[in-house]
Structures are given as structure tokens and as C-alpha cells.
Amino acid sequence: AQKITQTQPGMFVQEKEAVTLDCTYDTSDQSYGLFWYKQPSSGEMIFLIYQGSYDEQNATEGRYSLNFQKARKSANLVISASQLGDSAMYFCAMRGFNQGGKLIFGQGTELSVKP
């Protein structure tokens, strides 16, 4: 069975500073993908970044990067230069290669950016 664990229910960061949101996972699949989604107070789910299990380089998308450590089964999200608009819930999720439609989510981390 697959499992995602996010151990930080809430975090604070000062505007313009970097922040790391933790995510650990467990799976017996050899091929899988790891995802991060942002959910602002308006409620929609916004895709941020993706990392494949066979990708050797960490994924980056603008201010977002995914610190992927396969041996430690961790996929932490790093947000550089935090902005007030980054205040939201952040969810880590994973899916096996042959398990289309079956995203498994963590409990989420609520990030608050202070001015």
C-alpha cells in the first residue's frame, strides 16, 4: 500500500525567505510519481510540481523545487522567496505508474507567510 506523510500541520515563514515543506512516502512500486498541490482559501487544487521516481535531477518550476531523496523516501517542497500569496494549504501526493486515477494524498501543511 502507498502512504504519504506530512508531519507539519502548520508553518510560518517571513516574506521573501525560503521555506521547506516536508513529505515522506512509502510504496512498493518501482515506478511512481510525486506531486505537490496548493490549495488557497478559495478551495481549488492547483498543481505545482512533479517528480518521477526515475528522474535523476530534482524538479524545479519557477520558485518551487522538489528536493527528492529516493533512498530516504522523501520529496520535500522548497519555496524560495516566499510571497504573501503563497499562504495556503499544501498537499503532497503520489501515484504508481500503472495506477492512473489513484492519487494518494498526505494530510497537508498550512503555510502562513508573514509580511
Next chain:
Amino acid sequence: NAGVTQTPKFQVLKTGQSMTLQCAQDMNHEYMSWYRQDPGMGLRLIHYSVGAGITDQGEVPNGYNVSRSTTEDFPLRLLSAAPSQTSVYFCASGPGQGITEAFFGQGTRLTVV
């Protein structure tokens, strides 16, 4: 492109009533899924489909039915609503090739009284 469209956005039901949450996607995606989101529990998979005519249960399927007669539509039916089904429901879709992100609808906030 409309993407993934869910209706309604809000709904209040009485205990025992039935209803259908609608989900439609216009991206020709093979995969479609339904999730419920409860405070402190993230999103949990209810049912999913890997193509027209094929559905399977997720983590929390009890009390819900689905069918997939077309690629575009994946309705979620509540057979006899219970207060425990008060939640925010999300529909998502994704392409069949490789591992890609899921595209989510705007969500349906359901309250069962």
C-alpha cells in the same frame, strides 16, 4: 478549454435523500476520480475510473456509486445521504500515458443535515 467541470458548487441535503454530483471533462482524459476532503485528513479517494465502462473502489467507497458510460462524464451518486458524508468533493481527471498530474474541478461543498 473548460477543463474539469463539477456541478453543483454547493448543496444541502436532508438525511436519507439521494443526489448525483456531476463531473465532466473536455480533455479526452482516460482517468477520472472522485475524492472527498475532510479537515485534517487531506483528500481521500472514493472511486476512480481508467476508462469508459471501467470503475473501481478507492479508500472510502461506502455510500457512493459511480458509473462511466462516456469518456467525458463521471457522476458520483449518493444513495442515501448521511451526516458523515458532509464534506468537500473533488473530481479529477488525467491522461492515460505515463505519470502526469491530475486536473481538478472546483469542488462541491455538500452538507447533510
